[in-house]
Amino acid sequence: MCAARKKTEAVEIETVDLISLLTIPGQDGMFEAEIALLEPCEEIEMEQSAVQASATTSSAFSSGRPDSLHAKKPAEKAKPVDHSLDTLSAIMKRAPALPGINSRYSSPPGDETPISDDSFEKIVSEIARCEKCELCKTRRFTVPGVGNPNARLVFIGEAPGADEDACGTPFVGRAGQHLDKILKAAGFEREKVFICNILKCRPPENRNPTLEEMHHCTPFLRRQLNLIKPSLIACLGNVAIRFVIGADTPGVTKIHGEWFNSIFGLPVMAMYHPSYLVRSGSRERGSPNWQMWQDIQKLKKRYDESAG
Numbered sequence: 001m002c003a004a005r006k007k008t009e010a011v012e013i014e015t016v017d018l019i020s021l022l023t024i025p026g027q028d029g030m031f032e033a034e035i036a037l038l039e040p041c042e043e044i045e046m047e048q049s050a051v052q053a054s055a056t057t058s059s060a061f062s063s064g065r066p067d068s069l070h071a072k073k074p075a076e077k078a079k080p081v082d083h084s085l086d087t088l089s090a091i092m093k094r095a096p097a098l099p100g101i102n103s104r105y106s107s108p109p110g111d112e113t114p115i116s117d118d119s120f121e122k123i124v125s126e127i128a129r130c131e132k133c134e135l136c137k138t139r140r141f142t143v144p145g146v147g148n149p150n151a152r153l154v155f156i157g158e159a160p161g162a163d164e165d166a167c168g169t170p171f172v173g174r175a176g177q178h179l180d181k182i183l184k185a186a187g188f189e190r191e192k193v194f195i196c197n198i199l200k201c202r203p204p205e206n207r208n209p210t211l212e213e214m215h216h217c218t219p220f221l222r223r224q225l226n227l228i229k230p231s232l233i234a235c236l237g238n239v240a241i242r243f244v245i246g247a248d249t250p251g252v253t254k255i256h257g258e259w260f261n262s263i264f265g266l267p268v269m270a271m272y273h274p275s276y277l278v279r280s281g282s283r284e285r286g287s288p289n290w291q292m293w294q295d296i297q298k299l300k301k302r303y304d305e306s307a308g
């Protein structure tokens, strides 16, 4: 073997070792057993359709990266958001419950007016140029969302983190890799669903999004949902849950796995955020990862039924 190749291999081995040293204990081996249970032919089919799905998904739609879209243009004057309690309680007026939905915490009705000639390209481009809040000053890339434009299921997280901000794609960091495993173990193909966040820009230091930031960003999410027309939504973590289901919703530990009405008029399941699951580590009976496994199977069942 030539010296240059030996050197390259040595560097590769060192890199792999460094990665395994940096991997949080408990993250590996968590859903591999379920993934291994999938029929081999099913896996091959999944890979083939993943290739097809990525070939048909527009890159402008799936990433916030195109540099031409990041040219600065004069900021649109942001409409002031009224956060007074009166306004919030007015919008918290109960929406009619959907069938099979837990209506205890049903969400406020949303603004359903669709934009007639809307498109994913338009939305991605507007997100890339958005300067409605201060996050535009600190973001690297906007993170509009990724997946199937005709998805029957949309996962909604909170906001991009450092890894997502660096590449323009949601859920690619450690939490995202954990989510990928959970999806795969349950038989979901990441390319067949749509994955996005409430916020399209990273809050500095990964702080929680403010209500004002969420209000500025939700019209983009609403437009995405109007185009995708999914049958189901899954909200990952308390921030997304409280915004999409209602501010009076109890924490995710109490309501995970339950179906609710959403501000988008679609049934939504409350789910744990994958970064919480990574941190909690264990998959013992009763643990958050164990509970997530029950919830994702329940979600898959309803997803399969919605195909009918």
Ligand code: URA
Binding pocket: 157, 158, 159, 160, 161, 164, 169, 170, 171, 172, 173, 175, 176, 197, 275
């Ligand atoms: N956490 C989120 O809520 N969203 C991401 O895209 C990444 C981490």
